[in-house]
Amino acid sequence: MLTLEGVGKTYANGVHALDAVNLSVGPGEIVAIVGGSGCGKSTLLRAISGLDTPSQGRVLLDGEKVTKPHEKIGIIFQEPRLLPWLTVAGNVGFGLEDRPKAERDARVAEALTRVGLSEKANMWPRELSGGQAQRVAIARALVPRPEVLLLDEPFSALDAFTRVDLQDHLLGLWADTRPILILVTHDVDEAVVLADRIMVMRPRPGRIFDEIAADLPRPRERQSSAFDRVRRHVMAALDRSLKPVAPSDANEAAAFWW
Numbered sequence: 001m002l003t004l005e006g007v008g009k010t011y012a013n014g015v016h017a018l019d020a021v022n023l024s025v026g027p028g029e030i031v032a033i034v035g036g037s038g039c040g041k042s043t044l045l046r047a048i049s050g051l052d053t054p055s056q057g058r059v060l061l062d063g064e065k066v067t068k069p070h071e072k073i074g075i076i077f078q079e080p081r082l083l084p085w086l087t088v089a090g091n092v093g094f095g096l097e098d099r100p101k102a103e104r105d106a107r108v109a110e111a112l113t114r115v116g117l118s119e120k121a122n123m124w125p126r127e128l129s130g131g132q133a134q135r136v137a138i139a140r141a142l143v144p145r146p147e148v149l150l151l152d153e154p155f156s157a158l159d160a161f162t163r164v165d166l167q168d169h170l171l172g173l174w175a176d177t178r179p180i181l182i183l184v185t186h187d188v189d190e191a192v193v194l195a196d197r198i199m200v201m202r203p204r205p206g207r208i209f210d211e212i213a214a215d216l217p218r219p220r221e222r223q224s225s226a227f228d229r230v231r232r233h234v235m236a237a238l239d240r241s242l243k244p245v246a247p248s249d250a251n252e253a254a255a256f257w258w
């Protein structure tokens with residue numbers, strides 16, 4: 001269980017990027033975070049990951065406070081950030097160095113098969129396309145079997161076809177060990193395809209504005225009317241989240257707009 005209790009962040013320059021975010025995410029749950037640029041999505045992920053310390057509140061993983069990068073919490077960024085001096089297999093196995101070689105090799109091979117890159121195991125990162133490199137990054141993040149995987153716009157630099165392909169690969173890998181996934185995305189369809197719950201954030205200071213359940217059976221049919229219903233619900237909430245509202249009026253305004 002991942003729990004955020006009143007997590008806030010004010011940067012050294014005085015920017016109040018996050019205000020009192022409360023969130024509980026159960027095992028295996030997939031949560032998407034959407035919201036306008038600058039509303040604090042990356043700040044929130046960095047606070048959860050332990051890369052950054054909240055100014056207020058705390059992040060707990062199974063009751064234990066997260067204060068620094070944690071072996072049970074993986075993170076994937078917008079760009080793959082592969083280590084250029086390691087092969088594809090070396091990158092995927094990077095987090096398994098304490099394991100016996102046979103186990104490491106087997107898990108790396110399995111993960112590469114899952115993302116459709118087994119024939120690229122001995123290539124170098126510079127020889128991969130953007131989509132292939134991001135698949136390697138996904139495999140690398142999931143191979144140590146984290147309890148939580150954080151993804152900050154992981155597919156936004158890719159074309160639409162590659163993005164859909166990677167969403168499928170991500171779900172395939174997720175199904176193996178069912179970690180908590182928290183995905184920041186600008187793509188509403190991506191949020192509805194992947195998530196159980198979609199959190200809409202609002203800026204200045206960043207906070208959770210609305211929460212929408214995406215209670216659709218999997219695999220999800222993008223053309224279905226149920227999918228479209230959730231998509232329209234998220235779009236409407238995003239639209240409202242971008243309207244200027246004085247912070248003290250936010251609750252009344254949310255009630256009004258409904």
Ligand SMILES: Nc1ncnc2c1ncn2[C@@H]1O[C@H](COP(=O)(O)OP(=O)(O)OP(=O)(O)O)[C@@H](O)[C@H]1O
Binds near residue numbers: 036038041
């Ligand atoms: N290291 C930092 N120092 C000071 N201010 C920062 C820092 N990082 C982010 N901010 C500010 O905090 C606010 C939230 O930024 P954040 O990067 O979390 O937004 P975001 O929702 O991820 O935006 P985007 O969708 O553009 O990625 C912004 O006003 C930003 O300028």
Ligand SMILES: [Mg+2]
Binds near residue numbers: 043
């Ligand atoms: Mg961001």
